[in-house]
Each structure stands twice: as C-alpha cells, then as structure tokens.
Amino acid sequence: MCGIIGYIGPKDVVPVLINGLRKLEYRGYDSAGVAVVRAGRIDLRRSAGKLANLEQAIVDDPITGDYGVGHTRWATHGRPTEENAHPHRDCTGQIVVVHNGIIENYLDLKLELQRQGHTFVTETDTEIVAHLVELEMKDDGLENAVRRALMLMRGLFALVLISADDPEKVVAVRNGPPIVVGLGVDEYFVASDIPAILAHTRDVVFLGDEEMAIISRTGVEFTDFFGRAVSKATQRVLWDPIMAEKAGYKHFMLKEIYEQPTAARETILGRVSPDTGKVFLDEMTITEKELGAIERVTILACGTSWHAALVGKFMIEQLARIPVEVDYGSEYRYRNPIVPPRTLAIVITQSGETADTLAALRETKRHGACSIAICNVVGSMATRETDGTLYTHAGPEIGVASTKAFTSQLVALYLLGLRLGQVRGALSVEASKPHVAALLQLPFLLEQALKIAPEIEQVAAGFHARTDFLYLGRGIHYPIALEGALKLKEISYIHAEGYPAGEMKHGPIALIDEQMPVVAIAPHDHVFEKMIGNMQEAKARGGSVVALTTRGDKKLASILDRSKDFVIELPAAPELLTPIIMVLPLQLLAYDIAVRRGCDVDQPRNLAKSVTVE
Secondary structure (H helix, E strand, O other), X not given: OOEEEEEEOOXXXXXXXHHHHHHOHHHOOOEEEEEEEEOOEEEEEEEEOOHHHHHHHHHHOOOOOOXXXXXXXXXXXXXXXXXXXXXXXXXXXOEEEEEEEEEOOHHHHHHHHHHOOOOOOOOOOOHHHHHHHHHHOOOOOHHHHHHHHHOOOOEEEEEEEEEOOOOOOEEEEEEOOOXXXXXXXXXXXXXXXXXXXXXXXXXXXXXXXXXXXXXXOOEEEEEEOOOOEOOOOOEEOOOOHHHHOOOOOOOHHHHHHHOHHHHHHHHHOOOEOOOOOOEOOOOEOOOHHHHHOOOEEEEEEOOHHHHHHHHHHHHHHHHHOOOEEEXXXXXXXXXXXXXXXXXXXXXXXXXOOOHHHHHHHHHHHHOOOEEEEEEOOOOOHHHHHOOEEEEOOOOOOOOOOOOHHHHHXXXXXXXXXXXXXXXXXXXXXXXXXXXXXXXXXXHHHHHHHHHHHHHHHHHHHHHOOOOEEEEEEOHXXXXXXXXXXXXXXXXXXXXXXXXXXXXXXXXXXXXXXXOOEEEEEXXXXXXHHHXXXXXXXHHHOOOEEEEEEEOOOOOHHHOOOOOOOEEEXXXXXXXXXXXXXXXXXXXXXXXXXXHHOOOOOOOOOOOOOOOOXX
C-alpha cells in the first residue's frame, strides 16, 4: 500500500527521500510528502497527485535537512488531498509520523485527544499517532513515547517517526505492514519495501510484528514494543539495482513480461536433476517424512496468486494424488475452517506481506497445519512464519499487475507437486524424468511464445475500444481465463469476465453479441473439441473470437473468420505446463490495449502492489 522511506547519514537527505519514493511508486499512491530536520526544526513539503508535484513544490520552496522521512499515500481515511498527505504533525510541529495501515480505534482516540485540547487539521487516522506521541513525550526519548502511545492503539500499522526535540533519531514500528531497515556504511535507511533502498545498500533487516527499530547515526537498536532487546539477522539482498529499472522498456510491466523466461529458469535452477528425475527443495525445513505423511493440501492466496493456486490444484492433485482445496486468503478466517490432522497449508504471496494471506496462514497454524510459503521476497513475514519456503527467485516485480511473479509461482507449484508426488510414492523417480525434462525446456518455450507479440498488437488494435470481454477456458485453463480477464480489468479498466467454458450456456452466453470479443484458451488437449463447440456457439451469436491454440492447428480455420477473428498459435507443451505458456499472450493483450487507451500501465488507479492491510 503506502510507501515509506527514512534516512539518516551524510548524504543530502531530500534527494535520498525523493529517489526512494520514486522506487516505491509501483505500490500505488495518490499523494506524497517529505519531512526533514535541521537546526532544531522540522520542515515539511506535501502535494496531492504524482511525485512530480511534490518535486515541484520543493523547487518552489526548497528545504534541506540532516535526516528525515518521506511517504507516498494511498487513501484509506480521508480524501487524497495535500492536507491529508503524509507526513503528519502534532500540535507543536516538532513530531512527524508517516504511516501505512489502519488505526482501528482512531475515532475514539481522536475524541479523547480533542477533549484534552489537541487540534486536528486532517481527516486521517494517522494524525492521531503524532498527537498521542506528543502527549506521551517525557524526558526519556522518542522511542519510549512511541511505546506508550502504541499501548493505546489497535490495528495493523507500520510507523516511522522523527522529533526535533529528540534529534538525530528515527523510530520505526511494525505491527502488520512491512518495514525493512537498511544498513549502510555510516548511514541507515528504513523503508516499506526493498527497492527504495537498494541503490544504497543490500544489507537489510526485516522487522517482525510488534518490533521497533531505533535508528541513529551510530547504529540501530532493535526491541519489542516493551523495550526488550530483539536479536535480528541481517539479510543480503541479491537483486541487482539495475533489475529494478526499466532497461529500455516503455513500462516495467512490459519488461517483466519479457523477463518471464529468465524468472522461470531461476526458479528451476538447482532444484531438479535431469539424470535422476529428483526434485530438491532444500530451502524447506520440512522433512521428507513429514511431507510424505501429508493427506490433504489447502492453498491460500489472493488476487493473481489465487489464480496460480487454482492451477496448482490441478498440478498437485495429478502429480501427487492428494486432495487440494483452494481458498481466498481474504475470506478464510471469517468462517470456521475444517483443518484435519496432516494438512499442509501452502500460502502464495509475491511480497510475503499480504495481510489477508498472512491472517489465513495463522488460522491454519492455529489448527495445527504444517505450512509452506511460495514467495519472492527473502526474509518477508510469510517466509518467517511458515515451516518452509519455496522462493520463486523472480527478482523485483515493480508493475502493479503481476506477470513474472505469476508464472514463477506456477513453476514453483509444479516443482512442489513433483516433490510431493515423489515423497508420497505417487510418482517414481523414473516417472519424474519426463516431467523434469519438460520443465527444463519451459524457459525456451516461453521465449518462443513471446515472439507472437506483433500478432497480439494486431488483436489490440482491433479490440481496444470495446467495453466488455469474455474469457473462456476449460479444466486447468479456466484459472488462466480468470487471470487474463483480471489483467485486462486491472490496467485498461475494461470490464472482463473469466468463465469455465462449460458454464457458458449457464448464463454468460446471454452477453455475447457483435460487440463482445470472446477470448478462448484452446490448446490441443483432451477438451479441445469441447472448446471448438464453445467458439462455434459464440460465433453463432455474432461474437468475435480470439483463440489461443497450439502451433500447427488445422481445425480452427474452418470455423473462424480471419477478417474478424484471430488465431494465436503457441508452442506445444505437456498439459500441466501449457497454462504457463498460454498466459503470456493474455498479459501482452492487456498491456497493448491499456497502452492504446492511454492508461497508466504500471500504476493503475485504485490499486497497490502489495495489499498489506485488510
């Protein structure tokens, strides 16, 4: 959600803050601001809208400082205005706070503070934090005032505070949304995500829930909310900073679409033996005996990761012959789930910080389930709370609409399905060899699939002005239809629905007319003839068809009209890996249509990269 950056060190603080915020733009935001301390006073600049507006405000009225904090806000409480932009101040103007999350009891706290004479100037829940800390400031330092204030607040939040009355100090707090501390040479950083500080340091420490960092020029002290020292391990980030740049592409999303062959290769690398057929998931601490005893799998995820989970259900059930249930992380804990003994809970989260998915994970653990995270971010909360982690190694994904994270999650699920099949005795090592060989061939097939980009541009040229799309798939490709529709909605703002093709006659067929393009995912598999029937039904009602099929197709030409329909041929692959190939043209289609419509591809409206609050 919101982006946070803080810095203390020898560099000019304002450029560090602005550049850090620029690296966090992908998270989504509607206003921005910075606050710096110099000569015993705090100077603050804020602006509604894009970061360029804040930069212009600083040009018009320059500020300098010795250290400071910055923020990009995604509105929850209060409109996206300059007044409501962070940082927020107390009555004295000597304390400022930036915040990601929600203070659930802020109205009660605000009323009490107003009764005590505090004056509020914004509509936000964040402002009460500054006033609470003001109320609790004694002569024992900013960190102790923050600790006392925390005892009064309820909710999930990440906070970073500075006070001109307790100089040369930055206090960071985590209770839900992520906070990472960067350790440089005679300089220190705090941020809501790694890209903000990657240009300065690769040595980071992730705060856990109910933990605090007290940052000064001489070092960092880590404690819990009660002041007790906490031992923290330093993580080394292996991402190259250049990986987080556009590298000549027009948008991050396009760059990340083309990085998918590499991301798949990195996820596979070192985890399979083509000679023996064995799968090695050494990052997981779960023993082979524990995995072999699993009798049921529950996969928990949100958004695009939920679509990956649906594909993963097909993969794991077929490879390991074990029943798999897929649940929305955002819904799971609001019922009374049945979690039998010997259940494996798999959480899928690119960031490892998705609040709903983490809450669902904790619910399964409360019921005694064993747990695994499929995650892209080393050291994130999900990786720390599960019994084992299968890292996707996709590198930083900056575009809000997930692409390479999705495909690398599918690769990870395939690996996990193979491993479960092997330890359960459902899949012999010898029988695994063809699966491993196919997996090793996948990055090459993805490279080949991306060569259809010019054909997808033609599809986009024909349909970018349409207002509704229907995506159809059967079996393992139904989740790909959902994902294709989601991508189009996310970045082009066109209404799109994904449906299992067998359900078309049970309602969606009523929508089909001359203005409704139907995107059909129809590889040459055991339900190909069924998909042909669905396309004929769409054509009979005047719909235009975009068919994704296997290279060398001969049948579709007889039923589709090349003057108004499109056939996109893609490389053949085994059935369980075909979804990974089929999703690429859908990503490109959403991208090309969004560009033609003039949409902000990397930062679509109302969306955030990581949903770290409920």
